[in-house]
Amino acid sequence: MGNKKGAWSKIGPPAVLLTVLLAGWQTAAWLELFDQWLIPSPVSIVDEAIRIWPRLMEHTEATVQLTLIGFVGGSAVGFVLAALLHLIPGVRTAVYPLLVLSQNIPVIAIAPILTMLLGYGLLPKALLVTMVCFFPITVAMLDGLMNTDAQLRNYLQMIGIRRLKLFWKLELPHAVVHLFSGLKIAASYSVLSAVVAEWLGTNKGLGAFMLISSKGFMPDRVFAAVFIIVALSLTQFGLVTLAERLIIRWRPKKEVR
Amino acid sequence: MERERKGFPSALEVQRIRKSFGKGAASKEVLAGLSFSVADGEFVTIIGPSGSGKTTLFQVIGGLEPPSEGEVWLGGKATTGERGHISYMPQQASLLPWETVAGNIALSLVISGLDRKEAKAKTKVWLERIGLQEYANAYPHVLSGGMQQRVSFLRALLAPQPLMLLDEPFGALDALTRLQMQQWLMSIWEENRRSVLLVTHSIEEALFLSDRIVVLSASPAVVLEEFIVPFERPRDEAIWYDPRFNELKQRIYRLLQESAEGSG
Numbered sequence: 001m002g003n004k005k006g007a008w009s010k011i012g013p014p015a016v017l018l019t020v021l022l023a024g025w026q027t028a029a030w031l032e033l034f035d036q037w038l039i040p041s042p043v044s045i046v047d048e049a050i051r052i053w054p055r056l057m058e059h060t061e062a063t064v065q066l067t068l069i070g071f072v073g074g075s076a077v078g079f080v081l082a083a084l085l086h087l088i089p090g091v092r093t094a095v096y097p098l099l100v101l102s103q104n105i106p107v108i109a110i111a112p113i114l115t116m117l118l119g120y121g122l123l124p125k126a127l128l129v130t131m132v133c134f135f136p137i138t139v140a141m142l143d144g145l146m147n148t149d150a151q152l153r154n155y156l157q158m159i160g161i162r163r164l165k166l167f168w169k170l171e172l173p174h175a176v177v178h179l180f181s182g183l184k185i186a187a188s189y190s191v192l193s194a195v196v197a198e199w200l201g202t203n204k205g206l207g208a209f210m211l212i213s214s215k216g217f218m219p220d221r222v223f224a225a226v227f228i229i230v231a232l233s234l235t236q237f238g239l240v241t242l243a244e245r246l247i248i249r250w251r252p253k254k255e256v257r
Numbered sequence: 258m259e260r261e262r263k264g265f266p267s268a269l270e271v272q273r274i275r276k277s278f279g280k281g282a283a284s285k286e287v288l289a290g291l292s293f294s295v296a297d298g299e300f301v302t303i304i305g306p307s308g309s310g311k312t313t314l315f316q317v318i319g320g321l322e323p324p325s326e327g328e329v330w331l332g333g334k335a336t337t338g339e340r341g342h343i344s345y346m347p348q349q350a351s352l353l354p355w356e357t358v359a360g361n362i363a364l365s366l367v368i369s370g371l372d373r374k375e376a377k378a379k380t381k382v383w384l385e386r387i388g389l390q391e392y393a394n395a396y397p398h399v400l401s402g403g404m405q406q407r408v409s410f411l412r413a414l415l416a417p418q419p420l421m422l423l424d425e426p427f428g429a430l431d432a433l434t435r436l437q438m439q440q441w442l443m444s445i446w447e448e449n450r451r452s453v454l455l456v457t458h459s460i461e462e463a464l465f466l467s468d469r470i471v472v473l474s475a476s477p478a479v480v481l482e483e484f485i486v487p488f489e490r491p492r493d494e495a496i497w498y499d500p501r502f503n504e505l506k507q508r509i510y511r512l513l514q515e516s517a518e519g520s521g
Contacts, residue, residue: 158347159345165368250396
């Protein structure tokens, strides 16, 4: 019972606020405070979404597929990279600045190159999402691997633990908490970067759908796609949070909240 | 020297250990030629003023820090700079928060060289023996500080290494728990004699627990004096009222005080 109450106190306030904002938006549209062809009203967005629902779902499916491939790929790359940078001495100092550098290259600049190299298929887009997703995971996990408890480390070394076992038994379990912060950030990034990837040379996916609708002056369709993107992002985030709760069960209760 | 090495091996021989940190003029000597030993099955306590390099000494014995000079012999083998020859109980219980109580003990035993099955079986038997079986599958954070230290002690006791290093094991506990823990440790140890090297700040604790006390000076540390503790085993609280207890306590206290003043 207490648990339900806790969940409501978390979800309640933002839900109320969101409802108020939507109601305000709808009222403003009724009062014709702005032009419908520029900013559609929530009701007309939902109307349009229902009307073209099957097509919308087709595009959603493509985006979900791209998001998942990119997210899983990015997580795997991020995880392995962090482990390697941490375990091989000296490599971290050399590679870490380059990783930060890689994040300063705009996706818009890389995307056409990838498309030209790899064609219009799934691969270049999945690579793009992967490139966006791996970074927060690597950074978060490296932090976790490096900041293990000094006393635990000293104890294990005193009784003669081997390097690799220290990684599996102390560093990695400690880093898992950090890993999940990275995964949460990557989860929200993955949906958005999939949409951006779809802007570039494809006719499938919510990104492509948005671009076509925007060019055809159909803002209600653009917003319908935006609503779905938001929902996808939240779902992805929620799934990672759920996985975190299932995997990290050893923490004292008060820290979980 | 040679004769000692060939004879019955001591659990621990520390021979003329020197350790300095830093180089040149900035170099600071922490251990200035320490020699002492722990015989097989003997309980030896090291006591010294704060900053007498006890942590460094343990790091040298454990093989984490190489000494600048001198040798460490464990169980009759030269192990200077080698790890994995001791079992260890640190000041903080140092239980992995993501492993259960039983998992923590078993993991340490596996690291110490036992195979997994044996480690698990031993853990189960001993958790029952010390009355913590109901916590076997609990995570460490639900245990009180005293219970965590019991688990930590058990972990060190069960490891097959010839020497147990106890690093101020009760330093973080409240006074009452500390007394209970000393008596508990004593009772278990008297039934399962292992060679022990204990570091503590408490003279009473040293007198209550050990066969011999090695008093160190303040930095850089040398051995000031060794005391044989004459009380018979098994011991109980009665020794606190023994006049020899107080006399020894006074002598060690004065020695420590002079050393602290001398180093100013």
